[in-house]
Amino acid sequence: MxxxxxxxxxxxxxxxxxxxxxxxxxxxxxxxxxxETLKALPEVQAELGTRRRQNELIMAALREAAETDENVARRPVPWRK
The missing domain is CATH 1.20.5 (Single alpha-helices involved in coiled-coils or other helix-helix interfaces)
Incomplete structure (x- = not known):
């Protein structure tokens, strides 16, 4: 049972x-x-390109900050070399 x-x-x-x-x-x-359907849309491709470019800029800023001894966060706003 x-x-x-x-x-x-x-x-x-x-x-x-x-x-x-x-x-x-x-x-x-x-x-x-x-x-997969969303990835094929042209608007998404454009946004992915924008994000990719933004990530490249951030990585470049981080790389520069790692290579220098100065505090890059205290630089004036345009952040140009």
Whole structure:
């Protein structure tokens, strides 16, 4: 009798877990397709280019700050050499 109760409890517990896994897989696949579709849009490509350029400028500023002994944060606003 006890083994039967355990089997029933295990079956009842595994149903929600199985449904959750199925939903997770379905939503995950749709999200990947959505990301690929968004990457192909021209507006997104332009924004990615802008972000890439901004990251390059930040990395250049960090590189310069690492190479110098002065406090580059205290420079005047235009931040030109």
């Amino acid at each position: 006890s083994a039967r109760r355990w089997a029933l409890a295990l079956a009842r517990g595994s149903v929600p877990v199985g449904l959750g896994l199925l939903l997770w897989a379905a939503v995950g696949a749709g999200e990947e397709r959505r990301q």
